[in-house]
Amino acid sequence: MTTREVFVGIDVCKRHLEVRVHGREHGWQFPNDAEGVCQLLTKLRGLRPTLIVVEATGGYETLAVAEVCAAGLPIAVVNPTRVRRFAESLGQMAKTDRIDAAVIAHFGSVVRPAAQTLASAEEQHLRALVDRRRQVVAMLTAEKNRRHTSPACLRADVEQHVEWLQGKLKEIEAEIARLIRSNPVWQEKMATLCSVPGVGPVSAVTLVADLPELGSLSRQKIAALVGLAPFNQDSGPRRGKRRILGGRASVRRTLYMSTLVAIRFNPVIKSFYEKLIRRGKPAKVAITACMRKLLVILNAMMRKGETWRCAA
Numbered sequence: 339m340t341t342r343e344v345f346v347g348i349d350v351c352k353r354h355l356e357v358r359v360h361g362r363e364h365g366w367q368f369p370n371d372a373e374g375v376c377q378l379l380t381k382l383r384g385l386r387p388t389l390i391v392v393e394a395t396g397g398y399e400t401l402a403v404a405e406v407c408a409a410g411l412p413i414a415v416v417n418p419t420r421v422r423r424f425a426e427s428l429g430q431m432a433k434t435d436r437i438d439a440a441v442i443a444h445f446g447s448v449v450r451p452a453a454q455t456l457a458s459a460e461e462q463h464l465r466a467l468v469d470r471r472r473q474v475v476a477m478l479t480a481e482k483n484r485r486h487t488s489p490a491c492l493r494a495d496v497e498q499h500v501e502w503l504q505g506k507l508k509e510i511e512a513e514i515a516r517l518i519r520s521n522p523v524w525q526e527k528m529a530t531l532c533s534v535p536g537v538g539p540v541s542a543v544t545l546v547a548d549l550p551e552l553g554s555l556s557r558q559k560i561a562a563l564v565g566l567a568p569f570n571q572d573s574g575p576r577r578g579k580r581r582i583l584g585g586r587a588s589v590r591r592t593l594y595m596s597t598l599v600a601i602r603f604n605p606v607i608k609s610f611y612e613k614l615i616r617r618g619k620p621a622k623v624a625i626t627a628c629m630r631k632l633l634v635i636l637n638a639m640m641r642k643g644e645t646w647r648c649a650a
Contacts, residue, residue, distance in 0.1 A: 343388040347443030348378075349435045350392055350399040356435040359385065360443035365436065370398060375405045382411055389453060391446035393418040407456035414451040421445050461550065464517050464524075468547040471510045472588065478503040514543055530639055533646040536600025536607065536632065544592040545636070553640025560637045564589050566630040590629070597629045607632055 349356040351370060355378055358365040366381060368374035382390065390406060390413040392399050399415065406413045425431075425441045457465070481500045488496050518524045524546055531542035545552055551563060561567040565585015600607035607628050614624035639646070 343447070344385050345443050345447040346382065346385060346387045346390040347439045347441065347446060348390065348392045348399075348402065349439035349442060350395045350402065351435060352398055354435075355402060356439040357381070358436065358439035358443050359387075360440070360447045365439060367435075370402070372401070375402050378402065379405060379409050379411075382406065383409070387411065389414060389446050389450065391416060391442050391451065393421055393442060403454075404456070404462070407454065412453035414446070414453050416442075416445070416449075416451050420449075424449070457550075460517065460521065461547075464514065464543075465547045467510055467514050467517070468544055469588075471507065471514065474503055474507050474510060478507060518543065518546075526643075527640065530643070530645055531636060534600075534632075534636065534639070535604035535646065536596045537636070538596070538599075541592045541596045544588065548586060548592075549589050552637055555637065557634045557637060561630050561633060564593070564633060566590065566593075566626065566633060593629045593633055594625070597625055597632055600632055601625070601628060604632075606635070 345360040347358050347360065349358075353370055355368045355370050355374060356365065357368065357378065368378045368381075390411060392403060392413065392415055394415050394417060403413055403415055421438075421442055424445045425438075428441075428444075430437065430441055478500065481496055481503060484496050485493060485500070518528055527546050528539070528542050531537050531545055532539060537545075549564065552560065555563065558567065563585060565587070597607065601611045602608065610631055611624050611628050614627055615621070619627070
């Protein structure tokens with residue numbers, strides 16, 4: 339007699355967690371706070387789930403996911419767009435928290451996304467700092483732009499906020515540098531990444547924080563993970579344009595900026611870009627291809643533990 343597999347879907351809201359098991363009518367709702375997550379863990383342990391699936395909700399899922407991972411239960415965080423399209427393919431157009439949780443559980447039973455591993459406290463700290471740095475830089479850019487359009491009576495206030503944000507940015511960067519120095523593995527990764535022309539300290543620390551899989555996956559899988567794998571758009575005799583889709587936007591943005599520098603100063607990427615342009619590829623397509631090539635090079639270097647000089 340085989341054990342029945344149990345797939346759990348959790349619809350995450352700001353104030354509560356809606357839980358459903360695939361194939362069962364009833365479910366549960368828990369507050370999205372420390373006490374509610376504690377109750378959730380008690381229920382999940384009793385269910386002995388094969389897989390728990392939640393959608394990425396911009397941070398509201400963080401507490402539940404961290405505690406479920408720490409409890410040793412298998413949990414996967416998936417892109418909400420994938421779940422929504424899955425629901426539409428089933429003809430499920432209505433949306434409520436209960437329906438969404440049931441659809442997420444059904445999605446898990448069919449797609450079976452890979453369960454994620456629990457990041458260490460240090461890794462979570464570094465990732466949070468990198469995210470915060472990104473937010474502060476965005477706010478700083480916005481405030482600097484406002485200096486030229488704000489009324490004279492408000493410019494002093496804007497200037498004061500700019501100075502405060504610049505100070506906060508320095509504090510965050512100092513804390514990031516301290517964390518990197520305290521971890522020999524991260525120091526080695528940073529040295530490897532920064533040896534590549536076009537990859538600076540900010541790009542390197544973003545890759546360390548947001549792409550820990552770098553060096554452990556194949557070139558095809560790492561490109562797909564970041565969202566730089568071209569997907570076919572063919573139908574019958576028609577051959578459509580290949581397009582990239584999904585992936586980790588923060589890593590992709592970082593690679594874009596690094597690639598723009600590498601096209602000028604990295605001989606390998608520069609030669610590859612010029613070759614694509616000579617073949618008539620649009621600049622945007624050529625830059626995307628160079629982003630993928632740079633990522634593949636970094637992935638190989640990290641896997642082999644080589645610096646750019648050794649890899650060149």
